[in-house]
Amino acid sequence: MSSPSVPRSPAGHPSPEPDGTGEPSARRPGRRAFLGGAGLLGAGGVVGGTAGVLVERAAGPSTTQRDRTRALAAVRPGTIHQPGITERSPAHLTFAAYDLVAGTPAATRASLRALLGAWTRAGGDLMAADPPAGAGQTALGLAPSALTVTIGLGASALRRAGLAAAIPAQLAPIPAFAHDQLDPARGDGDLALQICAEDPIVAAAAARYLHTRAAGRATGRWVQHGFRATAAAAADPNATPRNLMGQLDGTDDPTPGTAQFDYAVWAQGTPAWMTGGSYLVARRIQMLLDRWDLITLAGQEKVIGRTKVSGAPLSGGTEHTAPDFSARTADGALAIPANAHIRLTHPRFTDGVRMHRRGYSYDDGLDATGQPDAGLFFLAYQTDPRTAFTAIQTTLDRADALSTFIRHTASALFAVPGAAPRGGYVGQQLLES
Numbered sequence: 001m002s003s004p005s006v007p008r009s010p011a012g013h014p015s016p017e018p019d020g021t022g023e024p025s026a027r028r029p030g031r032r033a034f035l036g037g038a039g040l041l042g043a044g045g046v047v048g049g050t051a052g053v054l055v056e057r058a059a060g061p062s063t064t065q066r067d068r069t070r071a072l073a074a075v076r077p078g079t080i081h082q083p084g085i086t087e088r089s090p091a092h093l094t095f096a097a098y099d100l101v102a103g104t105p106a107a108t109r110a111s112l113r114a115l116l117g118a119w120t121r122a123g124g125d126l127m128a129a130d131p132p133a134g135a136g137q138t139a140l141g142l143a144p145s146a147l148t149v150t151i152g153l154g155a156s157a158l159r160r161a162g163l164a165a166a167i168p169a170q171l172a173p174i175p176a177f178a179h180d181q182l183d184p185a186r187g188d189g190d191l192a193l194q195i196c197a198e199d200p201i202v203a204a205a206a207a208r209y210l211h212t213r214a215a216g217r218a219t220g221r222w223v224q225h226g227f228r229a230t231a232a233a234a235a236d237p238n239a240t241p242r243n244l245m246g247q248l249d250g251t252d253d254p255t256p257g258t259a260q261f262d263y264a265v266w267a268q269g270t271p272a273w274m275t276g277g278s279y280l281v282a283r284r285i286q287m288l289l290d291r292w293d294l295i296t297l298a299g300q301e302k303v304i305g306r307t308k309v310s311g312a313p314l315s316g317g318t319e320h321t322a323p324d325f326s327a328r329t330a331d332g333a334l335a336i337p338a339n340a341h342i343r344l345t346h347p348r349f350t351d352g353v354r355m356h357r358r359g360y361s362y363d364d365g366l367d368a369t370g371q372p373d374a375g376l377f378f379l380a381y382q383t384d385p386r387t388a389f390t391a392i393q394t395t396l397d398r399a400d401a402l403s404t405f406i407r408h409t410a411s412a413l414f415a416v417p418g419a420a421p422r423g424g425y426v427g428q429q430l431l432e433s
């Protein structure tokens with residue numbers, strides 16, 4: 001189903017909400033004003049200046065100035081979907097899960113409504129690079145950095161707010177998988193904020209400000225930071241990035257704006273309050289890198305089913321050549337092994353199911369055993385996690401060659417409603433219908 005793209009206002013926020021911090025409500029010139037004055041957003045500013053030109057020459061013809069400029073500009077909301085799903089993923093992520101402060105269902109509902117209103121307004125201001133006075137000065141002097149703030153709701157939030165009847169069937173709990181080693185200190189949560197920005201300080205400042213908006217209404221539950229290739233360093237900012245195993249990760253992902261993407265990602269049918277929304281699965285997946293590095297390049301390629309350098313399927317061609325799953329090597333073996341990751345996840349073997357993967361690498365130092373605690377913070381938007389993530393992971397957990405080299409350590413599932421109605425807030429249709 002194709003989704004309508006209708007304009008919406010940048011999260012209506014005519015007057016700064018009284019925030020209880022005692023700070024003045026008057027706005028100071030935001031980052032957009034600062035940057036506009038300095039010429040950073042236009043041609044001839046830093047983006048198009050000497051540094052950019054030097055990088056451009058070194059990187060070769062695939063680099064486009066426009067893509068670099070866009071990576072530092074503000075994201076303009078304009079569809080019925082929340083930002084942070086279809087855009088090119090900026091280099092830095094702060095993912096923060098929250099729990100609502102305990103109260104009666106009615107009080108929790110009121111608190112949830114207030115919090116979603118506050119986050120929607122603050123998110124709109126921050127994305128427009130026009131932070132209100134309470135936002136501090138952390139990100140002053142930095143470009144808008146394609147900041148996006150995306151708000152998710154866990155099934156537990158609806159239960160606590162007395163809205164159990166409104167919990168979408170798509171939020172059915174993700175089952176435990178045999179190889180899971182989930183850390184009880186991470187995972188789940190009543191609410192989630194996915195904050196992405198090209199600059200890490202911009203992401204951190206937004207996360208901090210949004211955290212202050214939660215005071216008295218919700219408390220932090222767990223946080224995961226992530227990163228991926230920066231537009232400034234990439235030869236081609238739109239090229240498929242590499243993960244920490246060195247593979248091109250994201251090659252075969254539905255393209256935003258296509259019917260295939262709409263069908264795979266946006267919520268379909270009921271409930272009505274999820275119109276324009278999607279379901280987000282988050283999995284923290286540790287990579288057992290010391291073990292991975294011990295196997296040969298050919299062995300690593302067989303695990304995935306693609307060559308490491310070009311990302312081409314082992315059946316031949318280039319990165320975007322369709323895999324030929326029946327192709328055989330000279331000695332008669334399947335070119336893409338039976339347990340290769342891309343075979344088990346390919347729509348041909350998953351009843352045609354796809355999802356939009358938007359994950360980030362993470363590196364949290366060492367785990368308790370001294371192994372690198374680094375890997376993939378897997379984020380995937382989908383129409384229905386029951387038929388997408390859960391169905392595919394059920395197969396992967398049983399048969400994926402990659403399983404030997406990874407460990408799922410956290411899991412969470414959120415409903416990500418559509419964009420806020422003009423002057424309203426994310427989730428309004430749920431709370432006021």
Ligand code: HEM
Nearest residue numbers: 247248249250251252285304345346347376389392393406
């Ligand atoms: C650390 C864990 C993982 C790593 C390193 C990894 C890596 C990769 C790589 C390198 C590819 C091939 C390139 C591409 O199309 O992006 C791929 C494809 C894919 N992966 Fe993973 N993956 C991981 C976990 C998962 C999980 C948990 C799922 C879902 C349950 C998943 C679903 C997919 C899908 C759907 C594709 C595309 C298949 C296709 O359409 O051809 N991956 N992954």
